[in-house]
Amino acid sequence: MSWDSTLNLAAYADVEAESNYATPESLRNYRALLLQKSVPVADFIGRLPRKNRKLHVLELCSGSSRLLYALNERGILAEGYGVEVSQSRHEFAETWKKDLSACNVHNLLCDVGEYHFRHDRLDVAVLIDGALSYLYPCDPKLPTRVLCELQNRLVAGGKIVMEFDLLPKEHVEVMHREGRRRTWNKGDERDAFGYALYQVEPVDWDHMVFQNTSIYLPRTTAPEKVKQEIYKYYSTQELAALLDEVGFDVEYFGSFGAEAYTPQSKALIAVATKR
Numbered sequence: 001m002s003w004d005s006t007l008n009l010a011a012y013a014d015v016e017a018e019s020n021y022a023t024p025e026s027l028r029n030y031r032a033l034l035l036q037k038s039v040p041v042a043d044f045i046g047r048l049p050r051k052n053r054k055l056h057v058l059e060l061c062s063g064s065s066r067l068l069y070a071l072n073e074r075g076i077l078a079e080g081y082g083v084e085v086s087q088s089r090h091e092f093a094e095t096w097k098k099d100l101s102a103c104n105v106h107n108l109l110c111d112v113g114e115y116h117f118r119h120d121r122l123d124v125a126v127l128i129d130g131a132l133s134y135l136y137p138c139d140p141k142l143p144t145r146v147l148c149e150l151q152n153r154l155v156a157g158g159k160i161v162m163e164f165d166l167l168p169k170e171h172v173e174v175m176h177r178e179g180r181r182r183t184w185n186k187g188d189e190r191d192a193f194g195y196a197l198y199q200v201e202p203v204d205w206d207h208m209v210f211q212n213t214s215i216y217l218p219r220t221t222a223p224e225k226v227k228q229e230i231y232k233y234y235s236t237q238e239l240a241a242l243l244d245e246v247g248f249d250v251e252y253f254g255s256f257g258a259e260a261y262t263p264q265s266k267a268l269i270a271v272a273t274k275r
């Protein structure tokens with residue numbers, strides 16, 4: 001392995017630190033933004049067959065647990081478990097849970113690689129925002145191990161909902177030509193930063209592993225924040241083979257709006273069903 005396999009565990013160390021939200025209003029607005037961002041995924045999960053039952057959901061790399069709170073808000077969550085390694089995000093999730101009195105949401109501060117899967121009879125497992133892509137750089141065997149655990153813990157017909165970033169051909173060309181690709185993004189007015197610069201560079205072309213450096217410029221005179229993470233891009237063929245090997249059928253979508261995936265799609269959503 002030619003990269004730092006611990007990088008992802010520390011990447012989000014200060015993200016969503018409560019000190020970022022100086023007033024109750026800024027915290028309220030930011031939580032509203034997180035719930036708004038979760039609408040398409042929560043709607044998608046709400047449309048999965050569930051025989052009028054509430055769902056038992058496990059999310060890996062759950063961040064602020066925003067999706068679990070969005071599912072709870074819709075009244076379709078029986079129990080939700082979120083596994084997240086960043087202490088600041090875990091604390092953010094816990095404060096939010098207290099304010100919502102959401103005692104059916106369980107925020108677990110843990111590295112997925114160290115997590116003991118112990119909750120049985122799960123209806124849905126969630127790895128969105130490229131969560132599976134973050135696991136391979138920690139340990140190339142981890143994705144298969146996690147999928148095997150989920151195969152054991154899901155009910156028959158249970159689903160894994162996964163979301164992956166796609167690497168457009170033009171970006172590959174830029175990286176082959178220039179060794180990296182940079183983009184500027186303007187933050188939403190409720191974000192703690194005004195602008196972010198993202199730089200992606202290849203670390204292993206054979207396994208499609210890339211390092212992303214994000215530089216966040218705060219709205220105040222506070223120093224900029226730098227975040228580095230490593231992830232793997234999966235092709236649909238590679239994913240199908242991985243999922244088939246551990247007993248799942250897979251269906252692809254191009255968005256959480258549920259349109260079919262095509263090579264022109266901007267995102268890749270994979271829904272794996274336990275055989």
Ligand SMILES: C[S@@+](CC[C@H](N)C(=O)[O-])C[C@H]1O[C@@H](n2cnc3c(N)ncnc32)[C@H](O)[C@@H]1O
Nearest residue numbers: 008012061062063064084085086111112129134
């Ligand atoms: C792109 S974020 C997505 C988070 C979540 N979906 C959200 O929107 O808040 C990736 C998250 O995965 C977490 N993460 C990365 N590797 C992890 C690991 N091995 N175990 C647990 N969490 C991990 C990071 O700390 C980060 O919060």
